[in-house]
Amino acid sequence: MADGPSPKATSDVDLCVSIVGHWSREVLDGRGYGDYQSMGMSGGQYDILREVVDSARAARRKGAGNIDVLVERQAREGCTAWYRSGGPGEGPWR
Template sequence: MTSDVDLCVSIVVHWSREVLDGRGYGDYQSMGMSGGQYDILRETVDVARAALRKGTATRDNVGLLTGRQARERCSARYRDGRPPEGPWR
């Protein structure tokens, strides 16, 4: 069985790749994400774009960065075993 953290990481990494390649589309619901997961996606993409601009990441290794960012943020989100309360969180 896939954990909530692993599922979150998987979806955030997938959509990070799509967004960074210019193929992201729609809103979080059309991506199959919760609002909280979408927040993680936006934060992860922002960090990756900044690293690409600064030259501390390349197109070849930016996936490692997005994977680490997604893992850290998703782990924090599900640290109590479930996401925070609220609609679409």
């Protein structure tokens, strides 16, 4: 058995950012919305997704160039704030 560094655990915020970022790009590229459960998201993550997509669409209309940077930044801000305030509740939809 090889000794080496243990794999790093992904934080809740980083996982949220990854999920929200992925689905935001899918939606912005026209590959559609599903319901939050089919996307593997909680209701709170889905709320963040909708805010990110709305902002990205508005930025595109204004001619913004690199939407990926905006998506990443807003997903991180939304997820960080969400987990700071408690993150998911007791039901799977939160």
